[in-house]
Amino acid sequence: MHAxxxxxxxxxxxxxxxxxxxxxxxxxxxxxxxxxxxxxxxDHYGITQVLCDPDSAVFPQVEKVRSEWCIRIDGTVKAxxxxxVNPKLPTGEIEVYVRDIEVLGPAEELPLxxxxxxxxxxxxxxxxxxxxxxxxxMQRNMTLRSDVVRGIRQRMWDTGFREYQTPIITASSPEGxxxxxxxxxxxxxxxxxxxxxxxxxxxxxxxxxxxRYFQIAPCFRDExxxxxxxxxxxxxxxxxxxxxEQQDVFDTIGPVIAGVFDEFGGGRRVDAPESWPQIPYAxxxxxxxxxxxxxxxxxxxxxVSDHFRDSGFAIFAKLLEQDGTEIRAIPAPRGGSRKFCDRxxxxxxxxxxxxxxxxxxxxxxxxxxxxxxxxxxxGPERTEAIRQQLGLGVGDAAFFLGxxxxxxxxxxxxxxxxxxxxxxxTDTERFAFAWIVDFPMYEKDEESGAIDFSHNPFxxxxxxxxxxxxxxxSVKGFQYDLACNGYELVSGAIRNHRPDxxxxxxxxxxxxxxxxxxxxxxxxxxxxxxxxxxGGCAAGIDxxxxxxxxxxxxxxVIMFPMNQRAEDLxxxxxxxxxxxxxxELRLRxxxxx
Numbered sequence: 001m002h003a004x005x006x007x008x009x010x011x012x013x014x015x016x017x018x019x020x021x022x023x024x025x026x027x028x029x030x031x032x033x034x035x036x037x038x039x040x041x042x043d044h045y046g047i048t049q050v051l052c053d054p055d056s057a058v059f060p061q062v063e064k065v066r067s068e069w070c071i072r073i074d075g076t077v078k079a080x081x082x083x084x085v086n087p088k089l090p091t092g093e094i095e096v097y098v099r100d101i102e103v104l105g106p107a108e109e110l111p112l113x114x115x116x117x118x119x120x121x122x123x124x125x126x127x128x129x130x131x132x133x134x135x136x137x138m139q140r141n142m143t144l145r146s147d148v149v150r151g152i153r154q155r156m157w158d159t160g161f162r163e164y165q166t167p168i169i170t171a172s173s174p175e176g177x178x179x180x181x182x183x184x185x186x187x188x189x190x191x192x193x194x195x196x197x198x199x200x201x202x203x204x205x206x207x208x209x210x211x212r213y214f215q216i217a218p219c220f221r222d223e224x225x226x227x228x229x230x231x232x233x234x235x236x237x238x239x240x241x242x243x244x245e246q247q248d249v250f251d252t253i254g255p256v257i258a259g260v261f262d263e264f265g266g267g268r269r270v271d272a273p274e275s276w277p278q279i280p281y282a283x284x285x286x287x288x289x290x291x292x293x294x295x296x297x298x299x300x301x302x303x304v305s306d307h308f309r310d311s312g313f314a315i316f317a318k319l320l321e322q323d324g325t326e327i328r329a330i331p332a333p334r335g336g337s338r339k340f341c342d343r344x345x346x347x348x349x350x351x352x353x354x355x356x357x358x359x360x361x362x363x364x365x366x367x368x369x370x371x372x373x374x375x376x377x378x379g380p381e382r383t384e385a386i387r388q389q390l391g392l393g394v395g396d397a398a399f400f401l402g403x404x405x406x407x408x409x410x411x412x413x414x415x416x417x418x419x420x421x422x423x424x425x426t427d428t429e430r431f432a433f434a435w436i437v438d439f440p441m442y443e444k445d446e447e448s449g450a451i452d453f454s455h456n457p458f459x460x461x462x463x464x465x466x467x468x469x470x471x472x473x474s475v476k477g478f479q480y481d482l483a484c485n486g487y488e489l490v491s492g493a494i495r496n497h498r499p500d501x502x503x504x505x506x507x508x509x510x511x512x513x514x515x516x517x518x519x520x521x522x523x524x525x526x527x528x529x530x531x532x533x534x535g536g537c538a539a540g541i542d543x544x545x546x547x548x549x550x551x552x553x554x555x556x557v558i559m560f561p562m563n564q565r566a567e568d569l570x571x572x573x574x575x576x577x578x579x580x581x582x583x584e585l586r587l588r589x590x591x592x593x
Contacts, residue, residue: 007021010046011045017077017079024043029067037051039051044139049089050095074098076099079094137556141549141557149541162210162212163215166215168194179220200522216235219235227554228553231562241536246480248535250278261431276433288413291436292483303329312378324404325402328405331396332344332399332423335419338371357373361395374400431484439476439481440454440475456479459477459496465498465500468504478493488540491538492536494533498531499527
């Protein structure tokens with residue numbers, strides 16, 4: 001017999017009754033029923049109930065074991081009485097009578113309990129992550145993650161891609177976040193960078209003639225943490241294709257993503273990728289307040305400025321006299337009660353706004369009547385016009401926000417989501433995908449007035465070189481994101497493979513030709529020697545698994561994540577280097593002020 005097990009803790013069935021078996025695992029739970037000890041023995045695969053009574057020669061040893069001790073038992077498989085069968089366990093028809101036991105690893109008093117669903121502070125969970133990972137939900141999430149990566153990889157191979165690896169130590173590159181720098185011992189004073197993404201390398205792979213590349217790539221960005229973003233590193237499905245246009249990328253990656261969500265989504269609906277809408281960036285901000293809309297929620301915002309211009313509601317009327325301002329309405333079907341409207345107004349105040357105006361419609365002797373403070377101020381003719389525009393009726397409401405869109409869109413987006421959830425409008429049994437397209441190439445800093453790239457600087461501008469001769473803020477790029485249920489899952493672009501267009505694009509963002517050659521010399525030089533048109537994208541593995549696992553925090557699907565302060569509490573990172581290490585690197589650490 002094997003030194004540790006003849007079966008896993010998920011293998012045994014009624015057909016094994018009478019067999020002598022060996023199992024190894026962790027003591028999940030211990031129960032004492034009238035002197036008979038019952039132990040749920042757990043390994044990665046499942047749970048088997050084992051028992052020992054005082055007649056057993058090893059009963060004194062079994063009495064000593066405690067939760068999470070790692071043990072090996074030898075025993076005989078017995079059938080449970082029909083009344084004691086546990087239908088929730090695959091092994092629920094049998095139990096194993098213990099004949100011999102060996103303690104493989106005793107456990108001290110536990111800082112967190114593995115059995116059950118107790119909640120623990122994140123600091124405790126991350127400091128003792130190896131215990132946290134033993135819990136059923138975490139085992140399930142990490143297994144799901146592994147299966148998803150396998151599914152993605154297989155689908156990419158089946159689609160005609162090959163997997164290539166790109167360097168981890170490389171040069172600094174602007175990807176929209178801070179680099180993690182690595183000092184060079186052989187070149188004192190110089191630094192490598194951990195790649196924010198394999199962006200330049202995958203484009204160089206296309207120049208090298210490999211046509212279809214993918215990689216499950218680690219990426220490193222020194223970012224502020226969020227619930228859906230790791231502060232240090234993450235994994236992405238990175239892909240690139242030659243001789244393609246934007247639609248070719250959509251047609252290629254769409255079925256891969258849809259297939260993964262269909263396989264691992266637990267029965268939630270996934271629309272066919274050819275039906276995923278393509279929404280221009282400006283339209284997404286207008287209708288949803290965000291470029292990653294949750295389309296499970298049918299609410300679409302509308303501009304209603306004309307109904308408030310020169311109206312009796314002075315706040316909005318005066319606001320509209322300023323350039324660049326507008327009033328938007330958030331329809332709320334079935335939200336037509338004063339109680340709900342007041343609750344949403346309080347929501348807006350918690351979000352930092354003075355409030356959120358509202359109108360709700362009720363029945364008044366068979367007539368549709370508008371109610372609420374706004375309705376009184378602007379009168380029945382304007383409120384009826386608003387109702388008609390929004391397609392609302394008795395029992396419905398609408399909420400209003402005004403000003404320059406950038407000042408209220410974030411709150412409007414959150415309000416739309418909250419309204420959809422509270423009114424039961426959001427279809428929670430669906431994954432709703434949408435391509436967001438026509439991103440602006442450039443943005444202006446409100447304080448300095450400087451023009452800079454708004455997204456990926458390596459994207460091809462729509463219209464090519466000619467488009468760069470006018471107003472930079474009107475230039476759109478062949479850039480695209482794939483949104484799902486309120487999260488950005490995929491981001492990509494058709495790349496700028498022409499040096500002349502690249503130099504001009506960077507010039508508009510304040511980068512001279514010499515700086516472009518210095519910072520991106522490898523790519524600029526490569527493009528001089530017959531670069532093909534190419535494009536691609538990257539899909540966030542962690543975020544995909546988070547959605548599939550129905551988790552709200554990305555740390556629930558990463559095996560060893562950092563905390564909110566980008567610290568590894570388990571391993572003690574970051575840590576201070578030794579004096580010897582600093583001397584080798586010719587570095588000096590300045591004391592904190």
